[in-house]
Amino acid sequence: MMNGFVLGGVSSGVGKTVATLSIIRSLADAGYDVQPAKAGPDFIDPSHHEAIAGRPSRTLDLWLEGEDGLRRNYRRGEGDICVVEGVMGLYDGDGSSTAMVAEALDLPVVLVVDAKAGMESVAATALGFENYADTIGRDIEVVGVVAQRAHGGRHEQGIRDALPDDLEYFGRIPPSDDLEIPDRHLGLEMGDEAALPTDALREAAESLRPERLAAVASEPPASETEPSTGVPADPVDATVAVASDAAFCFRYPATIERVRERADLATFSPVAGDPVPDCDGVYLPGGYPELHADDLASAGTLDELGDLASEGVPVLGECGGLMAMSRSLTTAEGERSEMAGILPADVTMHDRYQALDHVELEAIEGSLTADTGETVRGHEFHYSSADVDSDARFAFETVRGDGIDGEHDGLTEYESLGTYAHVHPESGAFDRFLERVEPPRK
CATH class of the missing domain: 3.40.50.300 (P-loop containing nucleotide triphosphate hydrolases)
Incomplete structure (x- = not known):
């Protein structure tokens, strides 16, 4: 220890x-x-x-x-x-x-x-x-x-x-x-x-x-309710594709560990134009898509993600992932790039941050990371804002934090979810994601 x-x-x-x-x-x-x-x-x-x-x-x-x-x-x-x-x-x-x-x-x-x-x-x-x-x-x-x-x-x-x-x-x-x-x-x-x-x-x-x-230096006390080696959980028969490059680099080590513990993990680079690996679900972490918008728009991976999402493959995007799942991304200098088109939103970068806080979200309806009525805690820090369609569907109400429109977070379309909140696997949100992407047994 x-x-x-x-x-x-x-x-x-x-x-x-x-x-x-x-x-x-x-x-x-x-x-x-x-x-x-x-x-x-x-x-x-x-x-x-x-x-x-x-x-x-x-x-x-x-x-x-x-x-x-x-x-x-x-x-x-x-x-x-x-x-x-x-x-x-x-x-x-x-x-x-x-x-x-x-x-x-x-x-x-x-x-x-x-x-x-x-x-x-x-x-x-x-x-x-x-x-x-x-x-x-x-x-x-x-x-x-x-x-x-x-x-x-x-x-x-x-x-x-x-x-x-x-x-x-x-x-x-x-x-x-x-x-x-x-x-x-x-x-x-x-x-x-x-x-x-x-x-x-x-x-x-x-x-x-x-x-x-x-x-x-001293030794901390042990957890009172779970083994010190981590929370045990059954494996899921699923493969999760995780975007990993300079545009999608904000992910907690514990998140990757949790995916590996319960499922198969494959990585790919949207910036490099990698094809999306054969998978049952996709995780797009946060990062800096605005710094690589041209490459993302021209590489073709986001177009493939849009097609997969429309066919029912679940895609979970956090912050930068939400931005990449939108229709378009406009930089603070006014340059517009086409994104995956999964979510009914257009994202714009600003010179000043738009939100910075710990957040708490309450699920309005069941989604990739929460059942109806459940709460999820996370963190938001972003310089972008999302202009969403009037008939857009939100998965969460914001109990604390700004979310996407000040009152809601979690844009949902098809079986996919994009949110400004970064969550940690100890919240349980990634366990729910892994269980939802597992295909039904025949």
Whole structure:
């Protein structure tokens, strides 16, 4: 069982991802087998974790997974020690804050503090974050700090001297232009596009104390209701085709694991024009179809998907998948491309994000991921909007979140479903999808 700790930031933009990657590098170079993880529903930061650690990063989100699901997903990781990168500031977020994840897993918190313009104030900030847990009744332990953008010499020593005895100094990340990850809409560029140089990370990690970080890590409690190896389920006699390329890259490792556990999985690239594999259902994850709209429109795979959907093959699309299932996709610059034409909608990109939140959906009618009356929890973050036909059918009402039109999500046509919500397999939605795509036994 892995010990672990959580890297919590004092705010968004404090440099948690760079600190996380530097710590992963430092621990690995010290001989530890590291499992990365991310608190919150992000896809981009985990891609950078994987580029450095060499294994997929686990997603840890209370809203998406529930407490037991969170613990199960943690335990599916591998390695000696788990480094959990937080989301936003330590206490920010009502659905699943970093502090809530640390509390659910009973893991210590190492605070990432921007020390660019402070010494004693770094200690004051850390002490305030430590004491605030008691103020709000949150059972977490802040055990020390990593000083981001801190110089050596007097600057570093001043930070160390100012820290109270119960807050340990775990080292610093020096300021460096080589530790900047390019960004675009939805966040940073993906790890396979802009992985930080190993030499720069090793140089940044020289001032870290990996043995002390490993020493404060602790083991989370087991899930109370299910085996730690995952939720048992019967196999389904079905093959699921999963789109996997630069346009469809937002998928949780646990989702792919779940499909493989219960069904046969085949991958294909719509951007490359791959034919859709012989299958009983198709999963189109989110990603960046807007950056590859011309290739998608000309490659022919989306046309084939449209034909298959009209013949009754179930297609499930999340966010970018929904966009690809629409009639058309128009970029923020006004360039229009034809998509699969499965759903009665036209999608337009915008310069500003249109939705960002944890979501809860209640099923109006049975669909690929829920029975009538069931609720599904997920996450939405998108820069596009969908203009839907007046007679379009929705599968869900939005209890929380914006969905497609502010009140509904889940456009449904034929046996297919397109939604702006990303869901985790611990929600049960993918199990229902797998069971629905299984062909009837003869």
